């Protein structure tokens with residue numbers, strides 16, 4: 511199958527069947543063989559279209575008599591694919607972008623071939639006259655179309671941040687994130703890992719903040735690398751690595767990770783503990799425990815005990831026993847739009863309130879497992895204060911036996927950028943990491 515056809519199928523799965531971009535791409539690559547260059551092209555097309563969906567539809571709606579909302583999904587996907595290539599990919603000849611969409615329509619939506627051809631040629635003829643909404647008259651509409659974020663989300667960001675900050679954030683959300691791997695020091699030294707990666711022709715930059723965090727460039731499929739298969743590296747964003755570092759567990763400790771699948775932070779905790787002590791890794795979804803177990807095995811971790819457990823329930827057998835409890839809470843994911851661009855179209859305003867309730871409930875139960883003098887770490891991959899600062903403030907109001915530790919003071923050396931509060935909030939456009947939040951509380 512050719513690259514554009516694969517991209518079309520993945521796009522259809524994302525927009526019509528609620529698939530996640532990364533999972534749908536992996537499934538397509540398992541089903542169809544592509545060269546590394548083609549895989550990179552399919553990935554670029556899929557992410558590019560999803561990131562710019564509102565802008566692309568805005569353009570189509572200006573030139574088509576049938577509006578996008580009423581279009582057959584295959585027709586719409588083919589138009590979106592061609593338009594992304596015409597406007598965003600200089601290296602793709604315009605005729606190739608148009609002809610391939612027209613050709614594919616003969617297989618997927620025969621009755622609209624002439625329509626697709628007509629709309630695309632119309633856009634090509636008049637593309638110089640396309641105008642964004644007027645920024646000075648309607649900033650909200652302008653930002654929503656230009657950076658393809660739904661209006662409610664832009665409005666929410668504008669209420670939380672100033673206009674300049676909001677625009678930089680929206681822009682960064684459409685950029686590709688850096689790829690980080692964590693060196694699994696249970697299996698290889700950092701130096702040897704860097705050397706081995708470089709020998710494969712991979713560009714490696716060691717983080718100045720966390721020594722085991724390596725920024726890597728120039729790899730097509732990291733999962734096929736020998737180092738990966740041998741469990742010497744784990745794919746994990748820098749911001750996620752901060753969590754285990756800030757939990758700062760000692761060898762021999764008992765740590766509970768109550769929302770732990772697929773086990774990124776749990777395995778990092780075990781690594782920092784030198785495989786001594788115990789990490790109880792729980793998740794509510796039984797099928798996700800398999801992912802933790804696979805990672806544990808590959809990484810050579812010996813101290814993780816996996817358990818299915820709903821963190822909304824209280825476990826009376828664990829009360830005040832843990833040295834550390836990690837709540838890496840389910841959240842809106844508004845900090846990882848760069849990785850999963852479909853998040854911005856799927857989340858709804860009302861989801862945030864529901865999530866906040868769940869987060870508070872899980873945090874309250876997790877707190878019960880912390881022994882006096884022990885640690886409670888709360889983290890999310892969102893930038894919404896209602897899921898972050900507000901959750902912690904409410905918790906502290908109701909639990910005066912806990913107090914905030916000043917992460918900024920104690921772990922300054924680990925943190926990129928300037929921070930002015932005890933909790934840490936990272937933003938993609940400021941810190942070049944995922945949007946991420948961490949708070950650390952100590953039980954008196």
Ligand SMILES: C[S@@+](CC[C@H](N)C(=O)[O-])C[C@H]1O[C@@H](n2cnc3c(N)ncnc32)[C@H](O)[C@@H]1O
Nearest residue numbers: 769770771772773774775793794820821838840
């Ligand atoms: C942010 S992810 C955890 C990522 C993980 N800590 C890591 O570093 O790999 C949140 C996890 O919480 C789990 N989850 C959601 N609701 C839960 C609940 N009520 N009890 C336990 N786990 C839950 C989800 O299945 C998901 O795996």
